[in-house]
Amino acid sequence: MxxxxxxxxxxxxxxxxxxxxxxxxxxxxxxxxxxxxxxxxxxxxxxxxxxxxxxxxxxxxxxxxxxxxxxGSLAATPSLLGELFSPGAEGHTLAETDSGPAGPGGHLTITVDISTQEMTVENDWGTVYTWDVSTGRSGHATPTGRFRPIRIHEIWYSSKYENAPMPWSIFFHGGYAIHGTTDIKHLGHVASHGCVRLDPRNAKVLYDLVKQVGMQNTTVMLIRS
Incomplete structure (x- = not known):
């Protein structure tokens, strides 16, 4: 030294x-x-x-x-502030509440507002994330209503749209799913064939949360405000 x-x-x-x-x-x-x-x-x-x-x-x-x-007795540890203010994924990201994300046995509510093209993720203590999304464009409307996840996949390939990759897929109604997309530049605007698109990094966070609390404890709400 x-x-x-x-x-x-x-x-x-x-x-x-x-x-x-x-x-x-x-x-x-x-x-x-x-x-x-x-x-x-x-x-x-x-x-x-x-x-x-x-x-x-x-x-x-x-x-x-x-x-x-x-x-090494005074070795530096990762800065909490550095992590808090480091660049995150595309779209708005809110810090977790003091109580943390929903744990096993908790509940998760995913609300997609088609009018504002935003997703809000809530656990038992309140809102933990808000992200930009892309829902169905004209002629490919995203269904509205209250759903629960029916299956999840780390990676899925669309059999209808040229085998397009759908990473971190959460299917909630037939072939409709929340999943990651490479078309990040259109997030915040309608652009999909009916699915709910997310930045892949946000899609993984959501996928992990659903796995953690369980599909039976997760609610998917699609609304128009």
Whole structure:
């Protein structure tokens, strides 16, 4: 560790320098400090003595701090604030409530507002996420009503639309599903063939939540506000 080695070298130099200060007798019988290493060879007053002592103390502190950091006892941990404000997935993302996401035995409500093209995810304690979605465009309306997931798949391929990939699929009504999409730029606008599209990262979060609480404890609501 470069900083540690430098601190050790500096500390050793300071310790060796403390012996530079000597004294000479004065006519009055007193003793004045002198510096025998002065460049002009004269016995000039050792005015740097106090400064060297201060440097020595700073060197000791540097050695102690370097030892602590090199030993890992003060190793940095991931910053909670850094994680909180780091760039997230596309769309709006709300922090989880203090009670955390719904655990086993809890309930999950997924509400898709077709009018605003937004999804709200709620657990027993309140709203945990709000994301942009894409629902069915003209001629491919997304059904409205109250549903429950009927099957989930980490990856599914559409048999109707050229084997298009549907990652993190949550089927809730026949062939209609909530799933991830590569067409992220259209999120927030109608664009699908009837399914509810999400950013793939958000789709995985939702998929994991549904697996955690169970399909029987999950409600899917599709509304027009």
């Amino acid at each position: 470069k900083t540690y080695d430098g601190a050790v070298k500096n500390g050793r130099n300071i310790v060796s320098g403390l012996g530079d200060c000597k004294y000479r007798k004065t006519r009055e019988g007193g003793r004045n400090p002198v510096n025998p290493r002065a460049r002009d060879g004269c016995d000039t007053p050792c005015v740097g003595h106090a400064r060297r002592v201060a440097m020595f103390l700073r060197g000791i502190v540097a050695l102690l701090l370097a030892g602590l950091f090199s030993s």
